Amino acid sequence: MHGVAASGEHNGAVRYVAITAVGPAGDQGLDPDREVREIRVRGALLPGLVNVHCHSPMTLFRGSAENLSLDRWLNDVLWPREAHLTADDVYWGMTLAAAELLCFGVTTTCEAYFFEDAVADAVLDAGSRAVVTPGVLQLPGTGSGDDWWDVRTAQIIDFHARRHGDSGRIEVGFAPHAPYTVPLPVLADIAEAARRLDALFHIHLAETEEECTRFAAEHGDSAPAVLARAGVFDGRVLAAHSIWLSDEDMAVYRRHDVAVAHCPQSNAKLASGVAPLVELLARGIRVGLGTDGPASNNDLDLWEEIRLAAMLARIRQRDATVLPAAAALDLATRGAGLALGRPDLGVLAVGAKADMIAVRLDDPAFVPLLEDAQLIEHLVWSASSRLVTDVWVGGRQVVEAGRCLTVDLDEARRQVEARAHRLMQVGV
């Protein structure tokens, strides 16, 4: 049972990119006509975890704005400092995060941030995989006027042309921040641009009750209803947070196949609330888990989100039978891939990306193991990221025995430390 093997298909310079066979050791029925490599692990082999909502370069701001509501956290601390970021800051913030993510077994993240080339460069250099959705948001000091939005949208269209599909590991989308920070006509324009490119439209939605109350007062209806009417939901949409949704809002999501990035830890830490996970899943709405950025979580450990999602769902529903372990794990693997519109992520299946993680089983977390099905219970309820030993992305090993092979972690820590100190000096 514990000897699972997978093989990956060779593809020129990028080796072993896809899984061609999965099964117990010796049973793969490898095709002798293809160049394949067999990976054998001690322990359990799982698909790489998929983190569907993240601002990874915010490692630069980790723990620097604590005990604040979302509103104050953004306006008083984060945005004034982010206005002083450089591309190199973002490269190093993303690099440190990528190492952290890979060590936790997270092989894909959906990133919403600025300096998107630096994000993509860092992801590729770290050997990781990302959906890079450049942020659209007027930070303090970043110009203004209607023209700014068009320029920024054009930048992202150009970025898509240059980097979409880069090295087989970068997908490009769009991330206008939120309905309360980006004007509705701009959202509609960006949605149209994304639709033309079949690109992901990634937005923060219904994160705080105050934001929803204010939006409804100004627009006469909820943000989901208004956005749907404006055509914003006609493409591939991923709505992060989605806490304060009415039944009608959820019906809108379902009708437009809007997917949700559920971020339980960020939402709890910032006291934003608990999203209606069970109701979303019951309606067939696609949901994946996100850590959110390391300034609001403050780590990038998706294992914690899996367990927390199950716990908060049980508290919210007052029912200990909801979100069984397999359903919770799905939110960080197969379900997360589907939330991104990527059935090739988060699964160990023929044709899927060869993104895999090995988990040690020689730990008290897995004792006792009375039946095979209990492995999933243990993975969710007693294991943790600390048991991830080895990680492969596109068939390339990037973590071995818990050590990231692709990032000089000491250098990344030094770079982020120094840059964070500089950004801290910015008058706020």
Place this chain on the structure above:
Amino acid sequence: MHGVAASGEHNGAVRYVAITAVGPAGDQGLDPDREVREIRVRGALLPGLVNVHCHSPMTLFRGSAENLSLDRWLNDVLWPREAHLTADDVYWGMTLAAAELLCFGVTTTCEAYFFEDAVADAVLDAGSRAVVTPGVLQLPGTGSGDDWWDVRTAQIIDFHARRHGDSGRIEVGFAPHAPYTVPLPVLADIAEAARRLDALFHIHLAETEEECTRFAAEHGDSAPAVLARAGVFDGRVLAAHSIWLSDEDMAVYRRHDVAVAHCPQSNAKLASGVAPLVELLARGIRVGLGTDGPASNNDLDLWEEIRLAAMLARIRQRDATVLPAAAALDLATRGAGLALGRPDLGVLAVGAKADMIAVRLDDPAFVPLLEDAQLIEHLVWSASSRLVTDVWVGGRQVVEAGRCLTVDLDEARRQVEARAHRLMQVGV
């Protein structure tokens, strides 16, 4: 800043039991007339964590009764199986748990379980420390009648006489299960016995709303009110869970100085609810964190409870400013010691037990570190048990570089695995 040193006082066969000096390296002002040993660590030196509510030997039942409410979990699965436990089962269940706890940096647990000699033996053999509070509960098949309760109480009084203070690492108390499983006169008798011995009276209280509703219907008042009137709260009382408390109940706790064992993860997983942590602390009620047993949590990682306590408090209060990191960490260290009536636990201070843990700081979790105070934020919000490298109990090193020196982990895993399979065969 990161070079902290402590020294421990020598005490015959049990070496270096208490801390005699704390300070930056070189600053300890060691007393040359005492035999002391200096401990130097790379990273941060913290007090050993204190887990105030646990049923550690239930590693035997880890993950074997999932997705059930507390009521069904106890009656349908756990209690019928526990009736078939042997002392050796409990010894090995506790041994595996002790190794797990020590590796997570938990140096003291308050244990409520049966076969108390086996529990104490395992704790001592593992080099750990515990408040052993033998359980009082009529499991299916364990005799009945009024006489049974008296016999059991006498057993615990005898256990106290034999083992209290054993090796300087065992404290003995009493753990009648709950007001809905132990008759009120029996609770009063046990409380009186505990008071005579100045021993801890440890009980499950107000864990589910259903239990509270039923108790109030039968007794005409809440369990805290009824127990207080019966004199049950006149000694040293630790009330585990304490979720469904009215303002009057909290006033009763305050008046009688009842301490609370807050178990957020168990309470969330079993959908029992969220305890009023902020209200309890605001009233000056002593609160410590507990993992609860590994059949309901399912791990023994107190670090997770620290973070979850802060998150759930923020959700419950809808306020991101409550439970700042230092307050959350206190619940697993100094505050947990005080909840047990043990100011010598959970602190690095002269005279305290030399129970200490070293935490690696060369991890992304601690980047950036803009000011010293941020270390506490990072410990709570981005670090985890995986960064605990070394652990000392009573000055004796029990974990080194993440490896438990005192328990043969392979043997403990084999023993628990085999015994769990046997118990699983019990007809339920």
